[in-house]
Amino acid sequence: MAKAQFDRNEVIENAIRLFWQHGYSASSMQQVVKTTGLQPGSIYLAFKNKEGLYREALDTYAANSKKRIRTALEGPDGMLKGICTVLESMIEQSTQEDYNSCFLIKTQLELAAEGNSLHELASEKLDEIEALFRSYLEQEFDTETARKRAASIMVHIFGLRVYGYKAEAAERMRESLRQGLPWLPWNHTSRQA
Template identity: 30%
Template sequence: MARTASYDRDTALDAAMTLFWVNGYHATSLKDLEQALQMRPGSIYAAFHSKEALFHATIDRYAARMAANLQTMIDETPSPIAALQSHLRDLADIAPCDRPSTACMLVKSLLEVSSGNALREVILGHLDRIEGLLTRAVSRAIELGEIPTSSDPSRIARRLQTYIFGLKIQAQRETDPGRMRDLCTDLAEEIGRLRRTA
């Protein structure tokens, strides 16, 4: 008879994700994971196989949530450009109390994991998927006639992704909520200027 797992996988992954997000991959020790997950080393390895595999799972979890939230917002707003503007404006409300860090876990991890490491390819793959989602939103805006057909969806998506991740990093250092709101509004208005004027 198979043994029933004595841990909740979702709870364990969320705890590990928070730890990796705050400390980074290399600075997170097995002892840290034991305490955060409330699991013994043998149980951690039995459940997740290795620290690297656990980190991989948390990165997948983080990226899936980010993509789902962005996709939902785009799908629920008739105007793709308005949805993207709204997302940029909403980044003004990021606060450390809402999450382990205002900075994006994908970006923090990319800066830490060295070239040639398999984990780096995982992170880059997730960033590519987010960019693809943004590209599809811009392409839809072109199809709906919101922005000119001469617009380059991929180029605009790269700019949007830079804005989104840049604002998350800025939120890490900005202490004045008004200045943060102004910055988010400025970038949202810039995207709004892509709309047809005629």
């Protein structure tokens, strides 16, 4: 049998957009076919099934998220200001008309009752993001403080991702971050981050 010829990265990026917007359960195989441009046989050959494609979409989304976080934390302003930049960026995203929250968090919420492998994968990826923050914080703080602060960052990220879907909520979110994470250098953060 001949191997399918397509741009795997493009297919995964298109799948991310579909699944991110509609979720796993509400994305029909017909929508997957239309969005990816692949025939069902090619999807099954390359990804085994819709769940396999969804898993790769989650993996790719998480890898891209971790890369953006690393870039901010390793930026010229330093790690702590980088954390502020990451959080401010999330506030700015939440004010966009086409805002879609976080793919990992949405997956976790959608599939929580089912407790299936996709829910577990989304949880693992969120744990990896927390571990990434913790590893950087350990450069500045003791292990226990870094652990607690990384967990606090994640709690705030979860809140940001589900709290605001309109521009009016942005300032309330900023105030809440400053109140909940007072150890970060907020006065140096640009609103245009």
